[in-house]
Amino acid sequence: MKMTDNTVLITGGTSGIGRALAEAFHDRGNRVIVTGRRQDLLADVADRRPGITGICLDLNAPHSLARVAEYVINRFPNLNVLIANAGISRTEDITADDWNLAEAEAIVETNILGVLRTVAAFLPIIKQQPAATIMATGSALAFLPRAEFPAYCASKAFLHSWLISLRHQLRNLPIDVLELAPPYVQTELTGASQAADPRAMPLASYISQVMVMLEQGRHPRGELLLEQDQARRWAERDGTYDRIFAAMNPA
């Protein structure tokens, strides 16, 4: 994709990967719109970066999305890059007596329906552009799950498959469909401790690698996956699935 002079909308742009991507695109001379629910953070992004527009959007409220989409389409008719990045992650202990579907339902609602609703809301305007990109944030865990996060990993596996079909269906239009599949990164996705976890990749380092991959068009099959995650991506093909699963999920 071209890296400058785009109009980019990023869901989940109030923190973490979405916010860092917003700043990186803004640095490269793009108009950037970020969305999220936390008003204070939306104001903070816009204050620190005049030129980034913050818009309140709860993806679990379809009316909110319809209203925001109408506003964005009117105010930013050149919108040509859509990054469906918002997501949540929770552990679930299915063996617990009080286990129920509440966490799984929330994950399906945000990580799956949230992405589908975002694409549905903005596809009409994206289709009008001479060159466009739709990117959604999946996870390296789409390819091999960490069993403490059953619905989360499955939601990202869903996105992986759905994006393949979307890419195929849009193949005759000038729309790139990309899957951003991050490793474990220092954000507050699972809580404050993740942002300081030395086992997680520093956010700035991850985002700078992503921007280089985008600049160089280094995303085979539309997948933006770091070298370190290729073994998981191809574990089934390589006959290493059980071994890597066991290493990731000690008995």
Ligand SMILES: NC(=O)c1ccc[n+]([C@@H]2O[C@H](COP(=O)([O-])OP(=O)(O)OC[C@H]3O[C@@H](n4cnc5c(N)ncnc54)[C@H](OP(=O)(O)O)[C@@H]3O)[C@@H](O)[C@H]2O)c1
């Ligand atoms: N960090 C990692 O290790 C990692 C690894 C693989 C994949 N990912 C994926 O990366 C994406 C971003 O996560 P992150 O790590 O940057 O964590 P994060 O800082 O918690 O960001 C999540 C973003 O999603 C937004 N969001 C959540 N629920 C929403 C809803 N109902 N409506 C609108 N926005 C909502 C949040 O904004 P508000 O709270 O303001 O609404 C926030 O901006 C997620 O899809 C995550 O699954 C992260």
